[in-house]
Amino acid sequence: MYGIGGMTDKEGKFCLHCNELLKDHKAGKYFEIETIVSNETLSQVCERLDMSTEGIKLLNRMLKSPDAFERMFDTSEGEFQELLAEENQTRLQNYLQDPELIMEMGTKIPVIRLIEMDRCSGEAACCSFHAFIRTTNMIIGCLQEKAAQMRKVATVNFQLQEQGVNVQFTEKSHSRKLNGEQCDRFVKKASVVINTLYSDPAYADDRERWIGVMEEWDLLSTMLKCQELDKLENLDFQIGLTLPVRLRTLMLNIIDLVGDPSLMQSFYFHSLLVGHIGQQFYDRLVQYGIPLGLLNINILEDLRICKSNQR
Known part of the structure; x- marks a missing residue:
């Protein structure tokens, strides 16, 4: 897959799965x-x-x-x-x-835009675990920017520590690289940050929307990462069938709340917004009864190691 997608793409395209040009992606042409x-x-x-x-x-x-x-x-x-x-x-x-x-x-x-997957669509399923981590880190980065603008970094950090969340905001703008466990804890406790940032009644609408966004991301990302069909059914199989639409609506809400396209440049955000991940989730679930989470890179790597050890 080397040379396909990202900055090193030989054709100047951004995505593994579609013909989106890097220049259009950077311009935020959604x-x-x-x-x-x-x-x-x-x-x-x-x-x-x-x-x-x-x-x-x-x-x-x-x-x-x-x-x-x-x-x-x-x-x-x-x-x-x-x-x-x-x-x-x-x-x-x-x-x-x-x-x-x-x-x-x-x-x-x-x-x-709903962009057809016509590059490597069969060979490269999106890793839902990495999609969760990268997108959550992006959200954290956006909220960190807001905290810095409002001079509430110290207050947010105190609240996070009080809740046992091992995440610390900084005054400097930079991408976050938290691991899966840290991201999961943050998503579960995101309302603490949101209530701190948007405590002013004048921001009540944004506060409620952000809380709704994080609750929806918690639910949908849990379904994306789920590796067992019976657990997926317990979460709500019918929600799974509407997941492609809900993911796109969710990403749109994030764009509106954040406002700055330059903060939303990741491959995974693109894949969630333009329908790649939702389509892969739906197709594998409906056609084969396979949760997308079962195809996560770490799971496949574990299987490869197990097979190697059995030889």
Whole structure:
């Protein structure tokens, strides 16, 4: 797999699984515009693109910010303005209220890019354990940035120590490299950090959203890492079937809360957002009855060592 994906990719592409260019990824071009060209309801569009109406509603709000156009992929300024036009927005609001309405041709809808896996998709399953660690470290880094901006690093560290979480924020901006156990403890106790950072009533909405994000990440990442089918069923098999949509909505919420695309540059965040990991989880679960967690790199490495020792 050497020379495929990342900074050393021979074709200037970022991902192991798709043709995303490194330059587009660095620019944070996560979104695109879907134009309705056939008789479809919003529910059908959501099903086709692994999105939720909640996600479309949130994205539509996000795209009204001044720098929103910079995050659009392969979209002209003219098309972007058509999306924001009053007539289009009125129609879109109607469809968000009743997703079963047949939409008018030409309606513009903002969506998260759903990128097909057409590079090494069969050979390289995403390691859900590493996805959990890297994404959690990214979230910790974002919250650390916020703590530094608000001059609450010392207060956050005290609260973490009180809860027995071996994680310390710093004033300096840098990527975190916590291990799986540290990440797991942090996710379980993340509300302590969030309540400390957003204690002001003026931040009540952000506080509730962050708590919801961390609770959802705790649930979905647990399902991603799960290695036994019966345990997955105990967690809630039906949630597993909706996991691709929920992951994309969750990553969108993180983008909105963090606001700075430069803090979200990892391969795993990309894979969660554009649908790679959700698709791999769903396909292996539905087609083969295999939890994605069973294909984690550390599990496969342990099996390889065991087989070597048996020879």
